[in-house]
Amino acid sequence: xxxxxxxxxxxxxxxxxxxFHYKTHAQEYKEIDDMYRLHLAAFLNRxxxxxxxxxxxxNPKEEYIFKKFEDFFDYEKAIKQVEGQYQEPEKATDRRxxxxxxxxxxxxx
Numbered sequence: 001x002x003x004x005x006x007x008x009x010x011x012x013x014x015x016x017x018x019x020f021h022y023k024t025h026a027q028e029y030k031e032i033d034d035m036y037r038l039h040l041a042a043f044l045n046r047x048x049x050x051x052x053x054x055x056x057x058x059n060p061k062e063e064y065i066f067k068k069f070e071d072f073f074d075y076e077k078a079i080k081q082v083e084g085q086y087q088e089p090e091k092a093t094d095r096r097x098x099x100x101x102x103x104x105x106x107x108x109x
Contacts, residue, residue, distance in 0.1 A: 048072050 012020065048066060055061030066072040098106065 051062040
């Protein structure tokens with residue numbers, strides 16, 4: 001199976017027209033995702049450097065809203081949240097098996 005790349009002109013010449021259109025379409029989506037990440041980083045940078053006035057009119061004092069990184073992004077909480085999605089469901093307390101709907105309901109609690 002050959003790799004569908006567009007790095008060289010010969011790669012493009014060997015593609016069918018459908019392959020070329022799909023590849024071009026996928027590249028446009030990738031560029032939108034890249035722009036999204038750049039804009040998200042700029043937005044987060046602005047929020048991370050946000051300050052608030054803690055002083056008075058005569059003696060203004062600006063302080064960062066987020067004192068430490070963990071106030072801005074709780075890495076441990078995010079990891080625990082992801083790990084919680086992949087844990088085995090608890091064993092049923094009675095002998096009968098739980099239905100898929102019951103398992104989903106229990107997992108969503």
